[in-house]
Amino acid sequence: xxxxxxxxxxxxxxxxxxxxxxxxxxxxxxxxxxxxxxxxxxxxxxxxxxxxxxxxxxxxxxxxxxxxxxxxxxxxxxxxxxxxxxxxxxxxxxxxxxxxxxxxxxxxxxxxxxxxxxxxxxxxxxxxxxxxxxxxxxxxxxxxxxxxxxxxxxxxxxxxxxxxxxxxxxxxxxxxxxxxxxxxxxxxxxxxxxxxxxxxxxxxxxxxxxxxxxxxxxxxxxxxxxxxxxxxxxxxxxxxxxxxxxxxxxxxxxxxxxxxxxxxxxxxxxxxxxxxxxxxxxxxxxxxxxxxxxxxxxxxxxxxxxxxxxxxxxxxxxxxxxxxxxxxxxxxxxxxxxxxxxxxxxxxxxxxxxx
Numbered sequence: 068x069x070x071x072x073x074x075x076x077x078x079x080x081x082x083x084x085x086x087x088x089x090x091x092x093x094x095x096x097x098x099x100x101x102x103x104x105x106x107x108x109x110x111x112x113x114x115x116x117x118x119x120x121x122x123x124x125x126x127x128x129x130x131x132x133x134x135x136x137x138x139x140x141x142x143x144x145x146x147x148x149x150x151x152x153x154x155x156x157x158x159x160x161x162x163x164x165x166x167x168x169x170x171x172x173x174x175x176x177x178x179x180x181x182x183x184x185x186x187x188x189x190x191x192x193x194x195x196x197x198x199x200x201x202x203x204x205x206x207x208x209x210x211x212x213x214x215x216x217x218x219x220x221x222x223x224x225x226x227x228x229x230x231x232x233x234x235x236x237x238x239x240x241x242x243x244x245x246x247x248x249x250x251x252x253x254x255x256x257x258x259x260x261x262x263x264x265x266x267x268x269x270x271x272x273x274x275x276x277x278x279x280x281x282x283x284x285x286x287x288x289x290x291x292x293x294x295x296x297x298x299x300x301x302x303x304x305x306x307x308x309x310x311x312x313x314x315x316x317x318x319x320x321x322x323x324x325x326x327x328x329x330x331x332x333x334x335x336x337x338x339x340x341x342x343x344x345x346x347x348x349x350x351x352x353x354x355x356x357x358x359x360x361x362x363x364x365x366x367x368x369x370x371x372x373x374x375x376x377x378x379x380x381x382x383x384x385x386x387x388x389x390x391x392x393x394x395x396x397x398x399x400x401x402x403x404x405x406x407x408x409x410x411x412x413x414x415x416x417x418x419x420x421x422x
Contacts, residue, residue: 070192072144075200076162081106081154090161091145093193095186098166099137104148105160106133120151127151143189165193312340313420317400318413322353326402329363330414333398336421339370339390343415345381350407352376357416359389359396367399375412391421 074092081088094102104117117133124131131151139146148161169190171183208216216235218227225238317330346353354374358367369388375381392398400414 070189070196073196075193075197076160078158078160081150081157081159083153083155086150086153087147088150088159088161089145089147092163093144093189094139094146094163095165095190095193096139096141096143097186099139101163101165102137102139102146102148103162103164104135104150105162106154107158107160109156109158117150123149123151163193163197165190165197167194312417313337314415314417316413316415318411319400320411322355322402322405322409322412324354324402324405326355327399328401329397329399330357330416331398333359333392333394333396335394337392337418338421339387339392339416339418340385341417342371342384343381343417344373344375344384345413346375346378347410347412348378348408350376351378351409352404352406353402353409353412354404355400355402355412357398357400357414359392359398361393361396363397363399367397370398381413392418 070093072091072093077090077092079088090102100119102119104119106115106117107113108115115133117135120134120136123136124134127134129152132154134151135148136151137146137148150159169187171180171187173180173183213234218236219238222238225240227236228239229235230237315331317328319326319328342357344355352374354372356372357370359370360367370390370392371384371387373382373384
């Protein structure tokens with residue numbers, strides 16, 4: 068027979084309803100054991116070597132999932148493997164691995180055994196195809212590389228790199244200083260102070276964002292992306308500090324002298340830091356205040372009571388009767404007296420989230 072194909076393997080998707088898988092590459096009728104199979108589990112990308120058996124167990128069960136039988140076509144071109152148990156979410160690689168032996172013995176002065184000779188030549192051809200496919204999957208030096216090029220003997224805790232001449236590979240150790248990249252400290256990773264010398268890894272950022280207070284003794288700007296994801300309530304930078312601050316704003320049009328208007332519900336502990344109040348109208352005056360309580364049915368705790376009459380720049384309140392508001396509190400605005408023509412009042416509340 069001739070060898071008119073060059074392939075030596077095929078990969079197919081396995082399904083739970085199929086047990087027969089065809090291959091089309093050349094094989095020797097006398098060597099079904101040269102046909103190998105490997106099952107790859109898709110979820111883990113794990114290869115599992117399958118075992119050829121002479122016949123399928125009867126009855127078979129899931130323990131036989133890696134067993135298979137081989138049937139080669141009568142002309143030696145292609146064939147079928149039958150798995151003993153179907154698989155799902157797997158791929159099947161069928162390949163030829165010709166046994167590298169020569170068992171023919173040619174005796175002098177006998178008839179020319181053409182079939183035997185042809186089979187032996189076929190076997191050499193198949194083996195050379197397999198070697199070529201093996202080499203195609205291997206890492207190789209270019210044709211211009213020195214003939215002595217080779218991989219060095221493995222050494223623990225080293226990595227492969229080119230030598231100083233850029234010709235051969237050698238074992239290298241990881242440097243601990245100089246201009247070579249090494250791991251940075253948490254502070255350096257957060258502050259980006261050594262980006263040209265150190266690696267500032269994501270793990271350092273992960274460690275930093277869970278800290279309650281972070282000391283960064285540098286004047287460098289902290290990356291906005293880091294601040295956005297940090298759970299700290301305050302960050303000390305040198306002698307200064309950055310406080311996580313929030314703002315709520317409300318406008319009441321034409322307020323009367325007995326308003327009770329909910330502003331928001333606060334789920335966490337907060338501290339009021341300032342309230343900016345401004346009126347619109349003609350000689351307006353409003354006696355107003357803010358309260359908090361766990362329920363809107365009670366009288367509540369007074370946060371602030373003030374009279375605002377400025378219609379241009381408004382007034383900033385920083386003194387409070389009770390600025391600390393516990394979690395799960397309702398916060399509301401109220402008025403007790405008005406005078407003049409009042410078109411509206413706007414309040415902007417600045418507060419910080421407490422731990």
